[in-house]
Amino acid sequence: MPNLDPATSVNRPSNAMAPPSPLPLSRGARGTAQGAAELCFHCGAAIPAGILIVERGAEGTLSFCCHGCQGAYLLINNAGLADFYRRREWSDPGTAIQPSQGAYHDAYLSRFVYSSANGSAIDIIIDGIRCASCVWLNEKILGRLPGVLEVRVNYATGRARVLFDADALTPAAIFSRIAEIGYLPRPYTSSAAKEGARLEQRDLLYRFGTAFFLTMQLMAYSFALYAGYFQGIDLQMKGYLQLFSLLVTTPVVFYCGWPFLTGAWRGILNRAPNMELLIAIGALSSFAYSVYACFTGGEVYFETAAMIVTLILAGRLLENSAKRRAAGGVERLLGLCTGQARRFQGGTLETVDPAELRSGDEILVGPGERFLVDGRIVEGSTDVDESAATGEALPILKNAGDSVIAGSSNLTGAVRVVCEREAAESFIARVARLVEEAQSRRAPIQGVADRVSAFFVPAVLSLALITFAMQYLSGAAFGASLMSALAVVVIACPCALGLATPTAMLAGTGAAALGGVIFKGGDILERLSRVNLAVFDKTGTVTCGRPELIEVRAAQGIHDRELLSLAASVESGSLHPIGIAIREHALANGIPHTVGNEVKAVAGGGVTGKIAGQLVAVGSDRFLRESGVCGVPDQIDAPVGGLIVCIAQAGKYCGTVILKDRMRDDAPELVSYFTRAGIPTLLLSGDRQESARQAAAGIGIGAGIGGLSPAQKASRIDLLRQEGAIVLMVGDGINDAPALSAADVGCAVAGGTDIAIDTSDLVLVKPDLERLAFAHRTARRTMSVVRQNLVWAFLYNVIGIPLAMTGRLTPIYAAAAMALSSLCVVGNSLRLLGARRG
Amino acid sequence: MDSSLILLMVLSLFLGCGCWLFFMWAVQKGEFSDIEGPKHRMLDDDEGPDRKDKKC
Numbered sequence: 001m002p003n004l005d006p007a008t009s010v011n012r013p014s015n016a017m018a019p020p021s022p023l024p025l026s027r028g029a030r031g032t033a034q035g036a037a038e039l040c041f042h043c044g045a046a047i048p049a050g051i052l053i054v055e056r057g058a059e060g061t062l063s064f065c066c067h068g069c070q071g072a073y074l075l076i077n078n079a080g081l082a083d084f085y086r087r088r089e090w091s092d093p094g095t096a097i098q099p100s101q102g103a104y105h106d107a108y109l110s111r112f113v114y115s116s117a118n119g120s121a122i123d124i125i126i127d128g129i130r131c132a133s134c135v136w137l138n139e140k141i142l143g144r145l146p147g148v149l150e151v152r153v154n155y156a157t158g159r160a161r162v163l164f165d166a167d168a169l170t171p172a173a174i175f176s177r178i179a180e181i182g183y184l185p186r187p188y189t190s191s192a193a194k195e196g197a198r199l200e201q202r203d204l205l206y207r208f209g210t211a212f213f214l215t216m217q218l219m220a221y222s223f224a225l226y227a228g229y230f231q232g233i234d235l236q237m238k239g240y241l242q243l244f245s246l247l248v249t250t251p252v253v254f255y256c257g258w259p260f261l262t263g264a265w266r267g268i269l270n271r272a273p274n275m276e277l278l279i280a281i282g283a284l285s286s287f288a289y290s291v292y293a294c295f296t297g298g299e300v301y302f303e304t305a306a307m308i309v310t311l312i313l314a315g316r317l318l319e320n321s322a323k324r325r326a327a328g329g330v331e332r333l334l335g336l337c338t339g340q341a342r343r344f345q346g347g348t349l350e351t352v353d354p355a356e357l358r359s360g361d362e363i364l365v366g367p368g369e370r371f372l373v374d375g376r377i378v379e380g381s382t383d384v385d386e387s388a389a390t391g392e393a394l395p396i397l398k399n400a401g402d403s404v405i406a407g408s409s410n411l412t413g414a415v416r417v418v419c420e421r422e423a424a425e426s427f428i429a430r431v432a433r434l435v436e437e438a439q440s441r442r443a444p445i446q447g448v449a450d451r452v453s454a455f456f457v458p459a460v461l462s463l464a465l466i467t468f469a470m471q472y473l474s475g476a477a478f479g480a481s482l483m484s485a486l487a488v489v490v491i492a493c494p495c496a497l498g499l500a501t502p503t504a505m506l507a508g509t510g511a512a513a514l515g516g517v518i519f520k521g522g523d524i525l526e527r528l529s530r531v532n533l534a535v536f537d538k539t540g541t542v543t544c545g546r547p548e549l550i551e552v553r554a555a556q557g558i559h560d561r562e563l564l565s566l567a568a569s570v571e572s573g574s575l576h577p578i579g580i581a582i583r584e585h586a587l588a589n590g591i592p593h594t595v596g597n598e599v600k601a602v603a604g605g606g607v608t609g610k611i612a613g614q615l616v617a618v619g620s621d622r623f624l625r626e627s628g629v630c631g632v633p634d635q636i637d638a639p640v641g642g643l644i645v646c647i648a649q650a651g652k653y654c655g656t657v658i659l660k661d662r663m664r665d666d667a668p669e670l671v672s673y674f675t676r677a678g679i680p681t682l683l684l685s686g687d688r689q690e691s692a693r694q695a696a697a698g699i700g701i702g703a704g705i706g707g708l709s710p711a712q713k714a715s716r717i718d719l720l721r722q723e724g725a726i727v728l729m730v731g732d733g734i735n736d737a738p739a740l741s742a743a744d745v746g747c748a749v750a751g752g753t754d755i756a757i758d759t760s761d762l763v764l765v766k767p768d769l770e771r772l773a774f775a776h777r778t779a780r781r782t783m784s785v786v787r788q789n790l791v792w793a794f795l796y797n798v799i800g801i802p803l804a805m806t807g808r809l810t811p812i813y814a815a816a817a818m819a820l821s822s823l824c825v826v827g828n829s830l831r832l833l834g835a836r837r838g
Numbered sequence: 839m840d841s842s843l844i845l846l847m848v849l850s851l852f853l854g855c856g857c858w859l860f861f862m863w864a865v866q867k868g869e870f871s872d873i874e875g876p877k878h879r880m881l882d883d884d885e886g887p888d889r890k891d892k893k894c
Contacts, residue, residue: 132875132878132879133878135875135878135879136878136879154871154872154875155872155875155878157871157872202865205865205870206862206865209858209861209862209865210858210862213854213858213861214854214858216854217850217851217854220850221847237843240844240847241847244847244851247851248851
């Protein structure tokens with residue numbers, strides 16, 4: 001999909017510093033384009049019709065979609081890195097999003113520079129890194145900047161650390177260079193939360209690594225003891241081996257297993273027996289039993305205690321790294337409004353940080369830039385893309401006196417804006433607060449494992465108590481009775497029960513990841529499997545999020561193709577969604593067109609240009625009438641949500657085309673999947689009520705509610721949850737973020753905004769709704785495997801506990817049964833990896 | 839025989855300890871912070887910027 005938002009193009013020739021007046025868009029190259037869509041050599045997106053930028057390279061003639069891509073190619077090629085194009089593995093075309101055309105300013109960036117041992121250093125997040133070649137390209141391109149000492153790009157986090165000589169190079173030069181090759185750099189700010197998450201991951205790695213090494217040592221001793229059990233062993237030797245086993249197991253249980261022990265203690269304090277309590281009791285009881293046996297000459301079970309801790313730690317480690325991969329949601333949202341604002345100071349402009357803007361300050365916002373604060377236009381007029389705030393796909397005309405929302409982008413003209421709120425109070429900041437609130441309010445639902453523990457732990461403990469009482473009262477010694485009681489606990493809390501849920505969740509998330517669905521944690525699988533209401537956003541989720549031409553109505557005596565050719569010629573260089581839609585339609589139907597001269601864009605009205613000496617106007621019916629065109633029909637009817645674009649040539653009306661946001665092809669399929677699964681569906685949209693209702697009816701969704709603000713969407717979901725629904729929310733935009741975090745399960749569609757992806761629980765790697773059905777099937781399958789595992793573990797208990805209570809279970813059979821049941825559980829879980837899409 | 843076995847066991851413990859310390863050092867140094875990148879970086883056959891300078 002080509003980049004359609006004008007603000008998303010990479011380093012187009014900047015006209016942002018122009019005076020505040022409606023400006024025509026910067027035009028691409030002159031020339032004509034005909035025939036099939038060509039793909040841009042640099043970014044792989046389809047080249048918009050009418051734009052032809054070619055470059056002769058070693059590979060022959062190369063075409064580009066914009067000067068930015070051509071510039072990037074030249075830069076890469078001249079650096080001798082053209083290899084990049086051969087080795088990259090991109091599944092989606094297009095380059096990273098460029099929110100601001102404004103240059104990078106050292107005054108702002110220098111505060112992120114810190115000094116290290118070898119010079120100055122700066123940490124940069126590079127958006128748009130999607131394969132190993134991107135890492136390679138960035139490292140090489142930056143490495144060749146004079147003054148750069150060392151560049152290291154972390155593939156997993158997309159973060160670069162650049163060491164440079166502050167005398168020879170400025171941070172702005174580094175940022176500009178990254179932007180020039182089509183990536184989006186932004187300074188990385190470390191926060192307490194991020195630092196905490198990093199330390200936690202490292203701590204987990206320490207504990208797991210330690211547990212792994214010690215358990216390996218322990219296994220050697222255990223095998224010697226097994227052999228000794230069958231072949232006979234010198235008693236003194238056995239004692240030594242057991243002592244060594246004790247030595248290596250102690251740190252595993254008390255250092256590596258510390259997170260479980262504290263978690264279990266919290267469970268006791270809250271009077272809510274949890275999964276961790278089960279693990280802690282299992283590990284501690286077998287450890288205590290073994291320590292006792294070690295000094296009284298019995299058989300030891302140290303490996304049980306060590307193994308359960310190690311395996312559960314491994315699961316935690318994997319889950320944690322999946323969660324961390326897309327962390328930091330709220331900061332990314334606020335990042336939309338970072339950058340530089342240009343403030344009027346007397347007669348001149350000064351560049352300031354948005355945080356310094358006060359209510360009443362006047363700023364200049366050029367075409368292609370984002371509004372950084374909420375404000376009101378005082379001079380000029382422009383088309384504004386408010387899709388970030390409202391989900392409305394089509395731009396809206398804003399004149400002097402109209403208010404603008406932070407985070408929306410300015411498309412056509414430079415405007416002078418008076419700030420009405422400080423940056424900390426802007427729309428984006430308010431959405432960020434909503435997201436934070438919703439996240440903190442969401443209580444984790446009690447998982448299967450916790451529910452099992454809730455009744456299992458008290459049951460086992462009372463059985464152990466009964467055993468102890470029976471043995472002691474029937475005349476056994478205190479120590480022996482205690483041992484029998486401990487044996488019951490050891491048998492009853494086997495690895496199998498502790499492993500039943502984590503291993504299945506791990507295999508389930510792994511299978512989902514192979515199919516292009518990322519679950520941010522195992523508990524999400526469980527929640528998704530229990531969802532009983534699916535809520536969809538409209539724009540960008542069930543629709544494509546951009547207008548497409550659906551109908552052509554040429555006036556009497558004019559051919560449809562002729563009409564489209566005229567319209568496409570005038571719109572040949574336009575970055576406006578309507579212009580792009582018209583060109584794409586012309587291209588798809590093989591309609592040739594030329595490039596108009598003297599093209600002028602009028603904000604909110606349309607475009608005029610000269611073709612073969614005649615003035616052609618393309619725009620709304622009102623715009624045409626005001627331009628003195630005769631013959632424009634008084635009443636043009638269009639479908640709900642459709643947009644009317646009229647075309648006139650030399651003052652005469654030629655016809656109308658209708659544009660509309662199209663449904664995704666796979667949306668009805670997904671809705672019918674949920675209907676078959678017995679899950680009702682609902683559509684919530686920021687768009688008008690009527691178009692929401694129509695969209696819902698069009699794809700078979702039960703009901704559609706329109707006109708909702710981001711906060712209303714979230715509160716609507718809260719309301720549904722209070723009524724007992726377990727809600728799945730599917731969305732893509734900034735305006736969906738609070739709703740995504742308020743829902744039980746939030747699902748972001750790829751290609752959506754960063755914030756939506758960050759606040760959601762599962763992410764579809766490609767904008768392919770069928771994957772959501774796959775995710776739901778995987779979740780249900782995983783939960784059925786969990787239940788099978790639990791049944792198996794219980795079966796083992798049903799046989800094992802009575803034997804242990806009566807003291808008939810010999811240690812070696814107990815050990816063998818424990819190993820066998822664990823193997824069965826892990827094997828059963830691994831079956832999930834065989835699940836494929838379809 | 840027992841004493842030699844015990845000696846071996848103690849030795850193996852020391853060996854394990856060595857490995858463990860090496861692992862801790864690696865975590866500390868951040869060797870595990872990017873486990874995806876190096877496998878690709880390894881295949882870069884072109885020379886680094888320093889060597890290129892020498893050639894020119």
